[in-house]
Amino acid sequence: MSQNQIPALADLVSGARIVALPLRTKFRGLEEREVLLFEGPNGWAEWSPFVEYPDEEAAVWLAAAIDFAHGNLPTLYRDRIAVNATLPAVAPEHIERVLSNFGEFATVKIKVAEAGQNIGDDIARIRRVLELYPDSKIRLDANGGFEISEAVDLINQLKSLGINIEYFEQPVASIAEMAELKLQVNRLGIKIAADESVRKVSDPLAVAQANAADILILKAAPLGGIVRALEIAAEAELPVVVSSALDSSVGLSMGAYLAAAIPNLDFDCGLATSALLAGDVTREPLRAENGFIDVRRVEVDKSKLEIFSAQDHRQDWWLERLERVYKLL
Numbered sequence: 569m570s571q572n573q574i575p576a577l578a579d580l581v582s583g584a585r586i587v588a589l590p591l592r593t594k595f596r597g598l599e600e601r602e603v604l605l606f607e608g609p610n611g612w613a614e615w616s617p618f619v620e621y622p623d624e625e626a627a628v629w630l631a632a633a634i635d636f637a638h639g640n641l642p643t644l645y646r647d648r649i650a651v652n653a654t655l656p657a658v659a660p661e662h663i664e665r666v667l668s669n670f671g672e673f674a675t676v677k678i679k680v681a682e683a684g685q686n687i688g689d690d691i692a693r694i695r696r697v698l699e700l701y702p703d704s705k706i707r708l709d710a711n712g713g714f715e716i717s718e719a720v721d722l723i724n725q726l727k728s729l730g731i732n733i734e735y736f737e738q739p740v741a742s743i744a745e746m747a748e749l750k751l752q753v754n755r756l757g758i759k760i761a762a763d764e765s766v767r768k769v770s771d772p773l774a775v776a777q778a779n780a781a782d783i784l785i786l787k788a789a790p791l792g793g794i795v796r797a798l799e800i801a802a803e804a805e806l807p808v809v810v811s812s813a814l815d816s817s818v819g820l821s822m823g824a825y826l827a828a829a830i831p832n833l834d835f836d837c838g839l840a841t842s843a844l845l846a847g848d849v850t851r852e853p854l855r856a857e858n859g860f861i862d863v864r865r866v867e868v869d870k871s872k873l874e875i876f877s878a879q880d881h882r883q884d885w886w887l888e889r890l891e892r893v894y895k896l897l
């Protein structure tokens with residue numbers, strides 16, 4: 569981004585709106601999602617690095633948000649995006665309720681490898697989803713939580729149950745483990761997708777160069793924005809899936825623009841997560857309808873900002889974080 573497209577810090581601070589959105593279901597251990605919103609010439613943008621992220625990482629998310637509010641927008645190839653339902657690592661008895669918020673969908677991403685759970689819990693979750701939605705495609709996401717042997721164990725157990733998966737997202741943590749696991753399971757017809765190995769490493773292309781993934785998950789915010797994410801997609805020469813980070817509809821709109829700007833998009837995208845929120849910042853949320861979300865900007869609603877306004881000390885925390893992180897741009 570060129571310097572002249574970066575707004576002054578004082579303008580960012582005075583225009584910042586900070587909300588704490590309630591979740592319907594705990595996700596990543598969270599019951600509320602804090603996000604900072606601001607408006608630029610293009611419209612609203614969201615800055616919402618998770619609170620534990622260090623400033624250097626949060627700065628990449630800020631560059632992405634500023635670019636979406638102030639920068640040039642890409643050429644778009646489509647005006648709606650096919651999306652998957654996202655199922656947190658809930659117990660089987662909660663699955664029907666959680667998935668009912670997503671409307672119709674063809675694909676479910678199921679979280680596995682949750683701390684404190686075991687592979688039996690994962691299998692039970694997967695089987696319950698297929699009981700409720702026998703025709704849905706299933707993908708798994710372990711957030712790097714498995715050892716290689718555990719991932720292989722889960723894959724083999726699913727095989728013996730006759731359950732096919734579309735792909736397995738970040739089953740293990742490191743690129744070296746991803747490469748080794750991919751070798752083992754590609755033989756069984758299982759594809760490996762990289763998420764953290766793209767967005768939480770110094771070189772987002774390293775996992776592709778190491779032949780350690782079949783698919784890349786691309787998230788606009790942690791990659792520094794739509795332009796950078798598109799470059800990665802073009803250079804990696806792998807199929808990509810655009811996903812999000814439990815954003816408000818404003819953050820999801822950036823994901824929708826990125827997904828719309830990818831020339832070849834063959835998988836459903838992880839952009840239906842507004843269904844996990846019990847509140848949003850707009851009267852017209854980017855909600856999946858019949859398995860698609862629109863590609864459009866989102867208008868923020870003043871009364872929603874008030875209803876979900878974060879507590880004073882959290883506002884202060886975010887504004888101080890913004891001032892520190894801005895200096896890193």
Ligand SMILES: O=C(O)CCC(=O)c1ccccc1C(=O)O
Pocket residue numbers: 596652653654677709711763811812813814837838839841
């Ligand atoms: O990809 C999806 O289906 C939704 C987004 C998602 O799973 C997610 C949301 C917040 C933080 C991390 C992740 C993740 O993909 O690991």
Ligand SMILES: [Mg+2]
Pocket residue numbers: 709711737738763764785
């Ligand atoms: Mg993931």
